[in-house]
Amino acid sequence: MADESERKDSEPIPTDAEEGEPPLLTKEEAIAEVTRWIERYKIDPNQIFARTGEVIIRYGDLIPHLEQETDEGRLLIRAISRGRVVRQQRRFPGSLDRDQE
Numbered sequence: 001m002a003d004e005s006e007r008k009d010s011e012p013i014p015t016d017a018e019e020g021e022p023p024l025l026t027k028e029e030a031i032a033e034v035t036r037w038i039e040r041y042k043i044d045p046n047q048i049f050a051r052t053g054e055v056i057i058r059y060g061d062l063i064p065h066l067e068q069e070t071d072e073g074r075l076l077i078r079a080i081s082r083g084r085v086v087r088q089q090r091r092f093p094g095s096l097d098r099d100q101e
Contacts, residue, residue, distance in 0.1 A: 021078070022085040027066055030077045033084075034062045 025033070037043060038059060045060030057065070057072060065073035 022081050024077055024081045025084070027069065027073075027077065030073075030080050031063055031066050033080050034059075034066065034076075 038045065043059050045058060047059050048056055049059045049062060050057045062073075062076060066076060067073070
């Protein structure tokens with residue numbers, strides 16, 4: 001019987017500890033990240049960021065959600081934190097961070 005901790009292609013399956021949540025950004029770091037998005041990509045604050053049913057969150061709503069630590073703001077911090085980890089994992093060693101260019 002095959003070892004259950006390995007996939008068919010011999011790649012180890014991550015354990016729950018390895019799949020844990022990334023370290024969360026602080027509220028201030030998340031606000032700075034959103035500010036960079038808006039400035040870098042010249043995003044209209046009235047542009048819709050997310051829509052679920054009748055709930056609409058616009059880019060201009062993101063910073064107030066982060067500042068007031070709403071449920072949406074906490075979810076956004078988790079998403080930004082995870083996105084940062086994914087971007088770092090996809091970079092080649094020694095490459096510059098786009099935010100540092």
